[in-house]
Amino acid sequence: MWGGTIAVVLALVVLDFVLTRRPHEVSMREAVGWTTFYIALPVAFGVFLWVNSGGTAATEYFTGYLLEKSLSVDNLFVFMLLLSAFAVPKVLAQRVLLYGIVGALVLRGVFIALGAAALATLDWAFLLFGAILLLTAVKLLADAAGGYEAEVDISTMRSVRVLRRFWPVTDDYRGTKLTVVEKGKRALTPLALVVAAVMATDLVFAVDSVPAVYGVTGDPFLVFATNAFALLGLRALYFVLHAALSRLVHLAYGLATILAFIGVKLVLHWAHGVWSGVPTIPTAASLVVIVVVLATVTLTSLYATRNKQQEPTEPEVEASTS
Template structure:
């Protein structure tokens, strides 16, 4: 067994969680009145939630030094890139459930809150596993390599990924437990119908989003542990990446389908971090095995995202030209 390094004191944990809850409370207040989110509003909040981790990284640099700050920035880039794929699935779920535009941000907020709880559980579990021995790095590396292969195979398929509501186990279970109304009832999850409590379609889509969060947590937590072993930094990167998803969804809603090569990039990133974890485990056994530094990881991840974004936009523009001709 070994102790995981951490920059966080109990006071820092308390302050961070308090700030996180305050930001979530602000989001809930903003979404209390259902409305269709304008692009100006979405861009403003997206810039705010991009500035927050930037400022936080500077604070970490000033208080604790360059190394933890670089680990935070690298982990944040990893989590943010994975969260964009998460957004794509959210978009498919909202379309499949025919969620009214004015309710979309409330669904996303419920999903983000649930994701934060799940990530906290997975992060704590990951820390326990890592404390049991260095073999955990090999385990996490193997998980990421298998996930990378799965993501790459899905990206190679020509057919478009679709969501079929009736095939979702969570939806079938909810329908067995309680009746479901035929229409949305504003932002309410349940209503009284003929003297009996019934679920609204909004409750079904929230559960579906929550179940999707579980799948993404299995991938993202080992990925960020491949960047830093500090549970606090792992939590911070996840929190900052998830907080801005609601606003980012409305900014990227019309361009997410144009990022056709994103999954290839995510497969490369997951495979790279998986190899990094395996090498880190081997380095602990034999010092002659190279240990990939954080700066190199950030460079590889950044370059991969830049390349797949550029190739996606080029392929989309080329297809548009061919279609027009």
């Protein structure tokens, strides 16, 4: 199972690099087609698990996948801000997202291994993971209350400052090249800077994501599978949801609620091991909570922004008044 799943993931990553070797602007038809494929694939894998490993493993997998997919939408919002801040040409957006996905896969793999080792050797690992998720939920609520930053100041990003300190940077993009040779010296392109920034955010998201899915299942294989399948479809999903992301104004509240719920679930799991009378939360209940919360914040977000696309732009208003 490990070997087969890793082989499929690597094959799909290589396929994505082949498909993006010639930069082009992604059409909605292309994005919807690949998004459909990357949703059908994990669903088929879940059915395979159900038939071969039973309902418990399949339920844990589907719950973890839905959790990771919902967290990945928040990733996409940050990616959208970064691509806008770096003025990434539309034809290069899919290559930037692909680098970000590969970086996220590598980092998640490292954190999954560390998490499995911690759970196997440390009795209080579940308590630690629960505390991380509860603190993350509080931070998300604080950010949501204050409003997301509409712009990103790239000059303040540590990854960008470090790269600029050691290498010169070209003034413009050079296709898909990360580095070029100018006047006999190796220089970075802006593409390298945005890739570094995206991977730096991948690290932050991995710290929250892996403990969250360990709150659903303790099987490292299922943790890896849910992360891998949730991340693989991000590139296509970005272009499908790009226009809708700005309308999901309540998403942060929903994610904070889910992370807080999973955090409490982990703390209760730890407490149950210490005091047998403490109740635990079953995986099926987690699945119901995640589905209900996501459906609720999506509906409330769409309702709250229902007039957003109907509002005339400033030129239209001026034209009508003149």
